[in-house]
Amino acid sequence: MHDFLWAFLGGxxxxxxxxGYLYINGKIAGISGMIGQIIHPEGLLQKPAFWFLLGIVVIPFIYGLFIQPEIVLNASIWQLIVAGLLVGFGTRLGSGCTSGHGICGISRLSKRSLIATGIFMLTGAITVFVVRHVVGAGA
Known part of the structure; x- marks a missing residue:
């Protein structure tokens, strides 16, 4: 039950x-879109996207000061790099990332985001099935 409460609080x-970001700034809080907003460094500190992204990076470290999460990565640095590049390619191909479509788009009842999120989830399920049951890797 304890894990459920943390997950509920995080959600x-x-x-x-x-x-709040949409209401205050009139822009969707999709991560790929925010990164696109801060690519041009002029006026960086005045951009709300910069502060939002900084919070996403800094808050886990602050959280780690109080609660020591048990995180184990069973992947090499090269696997992580390839995975990151594939996610970046998918983000461009899908005109947005899972946070943009899954959280922001679905909450606005966007048909495009509903379809994109469904495809993300289906692709993830197929990937897990293939890796675990066809290839035989993973737990």
Whole structure:
């Protein structure tokens, strides 16, 4: 039950952050879109996207000061790099990332985001099935 409460709290904070960002700035809090907003460094500190992204990077470290999460990565640095590049390619191909479509788009009942999120989830399920049951890797 303890893990459920942490997950619920995290989801609620994420939802509040996304709605707050949309309400205050009039822009969707999709990560790939925010990165696109801060690519041009002029006026970087005045861009709300910069502060939102900085919070996403800094808050886990602050959290780690109080609660020591047990995180184990069973992947090499090269696997992580390839995975990151594939995610970046998919983000461009899908005109947005899972946070943009899954959280922001679905909450606005966007048909495009509903379809994109469905495809993300289906692709993830197929990938896990292939890796675990066809290739035989993983737990």
């Amino acid at each position: 609620a904070l994420l939802g509040i952050s996304v709605v």
